[in-house]
Amino acid sequence: MSALTSRSSALLRTCARQRLAPIAATSMAAQRRGKADQATSSFDSPFRGETSSTKIPSFASYKSSKGETSNKVFQYFMVGTMGMLTGVGAKATVQDFLVNMSASADVLAQAKVELDLSAIPEGKNVIIKWRGKPVFIRHRTADEIKEAEDAKWESFRDPQPDSARAKKPEWLVMLGVCTHLGCVPIGEAGDFGGWFCPCHGSHYDISGRVRKGPAPLNLEIPEYDFPSETSIVIG
């Protein structure tokens, strides 16, 4: 029994020696490599031979050889220049944004329409297109003006005096859109010598006021102005 125990112990020692041999060899190789690295490395460890681990680098080589005033002038110049460039860039960006967001030239051209009134003879209608809608411009005669002004407008469906509908009595300017369902009325037609809408039979007088039929309101008056005696600007 004791012979068996001693043989087992010898076997275990042999195995342990065989396993430890490569580890020891690896460790020794690593130590040798470390020594070789130390001999050839240019790394200056801040911890070697120092009592403190803090190593403050020297910035002496970066120090300006010029005076304080000269340095400040340069710094102010750089800050001012950068600020100016940033301001110019910001202004250009905002300007581009606003230009992109504003109405294009063709939209602006449609926003206002100017017309030469001298080309429209008395007693005639002209229809122009403004913002996609027809606009009636009538050069009224003296008789038509008298008829429009003398009408008993207080009893009309949409009571309005002629003076509230025409800035100049001889020029009547209205949107050519029926206030019932949006058809375009026909000029110089209907029971009141004004406009007639054939869609459902609405009659408008010579001031564009609804007098008969289903339309609830008078023909709408757009924004307009007379910049001179012979011209009108609509819009």
Ligand code: FES
């Ligand atoms: S749309 Fe003009 S009367 Fe109906």
